[in-house]
Amino acid sequence: MINYLGRYLLSFAAILLIQILVLNNLNLGGYVNPWLYVLFLLILPVEMPGWLLLVIGFFTGLLMDLFLNTIGMHTAATVFLCFLRPSLLRIFAPRDGYEPGSLPTRAHFGLAWFMKYASLAVVAHHLFLFFTEAFGFSKPGATLSKTLLSSAATLAVILLAQLFSSQQKRI
Amino acid sequence: MRNFIRFLLRYHLFFLFLFLETISFYLLVNYNHHHRQTFLNSSGRFAAGVLQISSTFSDYFSLKRANEELSRENAFLRSQLPSPEHFEADQPFGPGQAPATLNYLFRPARVINNSVNKHHNYLTINRGESHGIEAGMGVISARGLVGVVRHTSKGYATVISLLNTQLKISAKLRETDHFGSLEWDARSYQHVLLNEIPAHAPVAVGDAVVTSGYSSIFPENILIGTIEDFELNQGEGFYVIRVKLSIDFKNLTHVEVVEKIDREEINELEKLTEND
Known part of the structure; x- marks a missing residue:
């Protein structure tokens, strides 16, 4: 766990900088904005206690x-995602459960598994995010299309990030 | 009691979740309705510092456009200068005869953060209290109206963009001086809606929409945009006019903060009248 701390801090800083300096300035058609920072919450260790996950989500x-x-x-959206994450992991659990020390990443469980897990998590997060944004507005159609388009963009960026990250069983 | 504690422990994650969501929504609602959260926005020192560094890099990419914009503004300002013979013919300005533009101070600023794709869009500019910026001042650019200053810190200020559903601005038709209120419908970053123009006003596609000068925020006749289409609201006898903005919020770099010099005097006078 301590061993991971440095790597996680590093990837947190990298993901955050890419998000703020590059992706936030990338307005694709005014609607779509990839939220790469979700990736950081997705790749935290499987065994991380729920309360810590929620607190990390809150501050992220x-x-x-x-x-x-x-x-x-x-x-609000990240706290929701972090609350949902343990249940998501349970849905996608291998038949004989998670090995101790495993990370929910492509390196550990393969690309197909990771994309399935990430898609569900990203759509849930974006749905919550955009309905929170539309707070007090009553245009569910626009909000839904915004959710789907942005989810696709986020997933594309997350896929890229995972392809570029190490294949070894580290982060 | 013991059962209650057991219940809390069993569902502690759910309660922590509820607790954190409550904080989030409290912040969300509080931030949208009150203006007190000055320290929690991007005029805060840390966030603004990072954004300033980022903008020193990205500014190089827009040098060409910035030059064009500045030269356009130069041309506009030159056209405002009275010609020499003008001075001789007319009598000099006496007290109280100064032209309307003299009542305003313009301070240049640079946009270091901007968004167009939310319901409530804000800009951050690199001028703040130490440069004399105060909340409530207007912000314009060479091409048109931008927004109103909301919060200030020592060196930075955040601006409610015209593309913010919370902002309403008094605007009029340049041809006929009929005035109405302007607001954004959160659809397109190039359009806003002008309401409350009476049905008897002559409205035509392509007419200019400018600021009315009735609020003490903006000078009169600052361009906002041109009429793209309009429809008559039969029941109420008002036009709903769709205005194409003259300004492109997606590439905004240089703006000016407007201060009305007699603002306090006017506000005090109006308050006195309201109290009667």
Whole structure:
């Protein structure tokens, strides 16, 4: 666990910088914005206790909100995702359970497994995010299409990030 | 009691989840309705510092456009200068006869953060309290109206963009001076809606929409955009006009903050009248 701490801090900083400096300035058609930072919450160790996951999710979201001037919006969505994550992992668990020390990444469980897991998580997160954003608005159609388009963009960026990350059983 | 504690322990994750979501939504709602959260937005020192560094790099990519914009503004300002013979013919400005533009101070600023794809869009500019910027001042650019300053820190300020459903601005038709209120419908970053123009006003596609000058935020006749289409709201006798913005919010770099010099005097006077 301690061994992972440095690597996680590094990947956290890298993901956050890419998100803030590159992706947030990339307005594809005014609707679509990839939220790569979700990846950081997806690849935390399987055995991480639920409360720690929620707390990490809360502060990750808050940090994003500070940069985006949307205090509370991303925080609510990341907390929701972190609450959902243990159940998601249970759905996709291997037949004889997770080995101790395994990480929910492509390196550990293969690309197909990872993309299935990531798709469900990203769609859930974006759905929550965009309905929170539309707070007080009643245009479910627009919000849904925004969710789907942005989810596709996020997944594409996450796939790229996973392809570039190491194949070894590290992060 | 023991059962209650057992219940709490069993579902502790769910309660932590509820607790954190409550905080999130409290922040969300509080931030949208009150103006107190100055320290939690991007005029905060840390976030603004990072954004400033990022913008020093990205500014190089838009040098060409920035030059064009500045030269356009130069041309506009030159056209505002009175010609020499003008001075001789007319009497000099006496007290109280100064032209309307003299009542305003313009301070240049650079946009270091901007968004167009949310319901509530904000900009961050690199001028703040130490440069004399205060909340409530107007922000314009060479091509048109941008927004209103919301929060300030020492060196930075955040601006409610015109593309923010919370902002309403008093605007009028340049041809006929009929005025109405302008707001964004969160659909396209190139269009806003002008409401409350009475049905008897002559409205035509292509007419210019400018600021009315009735609020003490913006000078009169700052361009906002041109009429793209309109429809008459039969029941109420008002036009709903779709205005194409003259300004492209997607490539905004240089703006000016407008201060009305007599703003406080006017506000005090109006408050006095309201109290009667």
